Amino acid sequence: xxxMDGFQLVERIRQHPELTGATIMMLSSAGQRGDxxxxxELDVAAYLTKPIRQGDLRxxxxxxxxxxxxxxxxxxxxxxxxxxxxxxxxxxxxVEDNAVNLALAVRLLEKQGYTTAVAAxxxxxxxxxxxxxxxxxxxxxxxxxMDGxxxxxxxxxxxKGTSQHMPVxxxxxxxxxxxxxxxxxxxxDGYISKPIKANELFQVIEQFVPQNSAEHSDRN
Ligand code: MN
Numbered sequence: 001x002x003x004m005d006g007f008q009l010v011e012r013i014r015q016h017p018e019l020t021g022a023t024i025m026m027l028s029s030a031g032q033r034g035d036x037x038x039x040x041e042l043d044v045a046a047y048l049t050k051p052i053r054q055g056d057l058r059x060x061x062x063x064x065x066x067x068x069x070x071x072x073x074x075x076x077x078x079x080x081x082x083x084x085x086x087x088x089x090x091x092x093x094x095v096e097d098n099a100v101n102l103a104l105a106v107r108l109l110e111k112q113g114y115t116t117a118v119a120a121x122x123x124x125x126x127x128x129x130x131x132x133x134x135x136x137x138x139x140x141x142x143x144x145x146m147d148g149x150x151x152x153x154x155x156x157x158x159x160k161g162t163s164q165h166m167p168v169x170x171x172x173x174x175x176x177x178x179x180x181x182x183x184x185x186x187x188x189d190g191y192i193s194k195p196i197k198a199n200e201l202f203q204v205i206e207q208f209v210p211q212n213s214a215e216h217s218d219r220n
Contacts, residue, residue, distance in 0.1 A: 010042045023064055025078075027052065039077050046078035055112075055202055056083055062206065087113035090209055093134045094118045095125040095151070096171065097143040101194060105138065105171075108198050114205070122151025129155060134166065135209055138201075141172040141183065149186040156187035167208040171196065 004012075006026055013019050025046040026039065039047045045064045048056065060078050063086075076082065092109055096102040097120050109116050117132065119125040123146045125137065137155075139148040146154075152168050159165060169190040170183040180191050190204050 007038055007042065010044060014042060025060065025064060036077060036079075044077065048078075049080055052080075055199075056080060059083055059206060084113045088115055090136065090205075091115045091117065091132070091134045092205070093125060093128060093132075093137045095120075095122065095137060095143070095148065096140040097121060098140070101140070101171075101196070105196055105201070108196065108201060112198075112202060122146030122148060122154075125151050126154055129166070136205060137166055137168045139168050139170055139188065141170055141179070148188075149182060152183075152186045152188050169204050169208065 001009075006028070010024055010026070013022060013024065024042070024044045025048065026044050027048050027050050028035065029050045031047075031049055035047060038044075046060050048060060060083060063078050063083075092114050094102060094105050094109070094116055096105065096118070102118060102120075106116050106118065117128060117134070119128050121143050122139075125139070126146075128134075129137070139152060141148040148170060152170075155166060155168065167190070168188045169192060170179075170188045171192055171194055172179050172183070173194045183191050189208055192200050192204055
């Protein structure tokens with residue numbers, strides 16, 4: 001910006017006692033060497049490069065607010081890189097018997113940076129859940145062999161007596177009255193209708209995967 005740039009403004013803001021504690025996110029069209037260090041010195045919570053996508057901005061704000069409200073002492077600087085890295089650390093199991101729907105969902109999730117695994121029936125899903133660690137399950141409702149409701153009920157049965165609770169989001173073809181209740185009764189946590197819309201899908205994932213997803217990548 002002319003006259004006073006963003007960093008100068010943040011310096012001034014930090015000198016105002018009534019503004020201490022203000023959460024600051026910076027947007028820049030060209031990242032400069034040393035910007036990350038200045039951000040850290042000035043206690044800037046996020047540094048994002050423009051153009052910024054709506055979903056990235058929303059996710060960054062949620063993370064920043066989570067960190068601000070949380071007890072963490074020195075939260076890491078949130079950047080486009082950390083947003084992508086956190087998504088990469090999220091393992092999503094997609095359970096869907098329809099190959100076209102499956103391919104569409106995988107493409108959407110991987111384009112956004114999530115790590116996916118697939119299963120074509122409830123039975124396959126349960127077998128994978130025994131062997132691998134996931135953060136979220138997207139579960140078709142109607143499937144041959146074992147449908148999504150049965151698979152979720154079996155998963156909840158396995159979780160009994162443990163502190164575990166795998167978030168399961170139902171995907172259903174026709175949003176019929178009563179479907180939502182059936183899904184919730186089977187132990188599902190959320191619900192999206194098919195055909196899948198990207199925004200709806202990403203919002204539901206963000207809603208059910210806790211904001212501390214960065215902890216996953218620290219483990220990696
Ligand atoms: Mn199906």
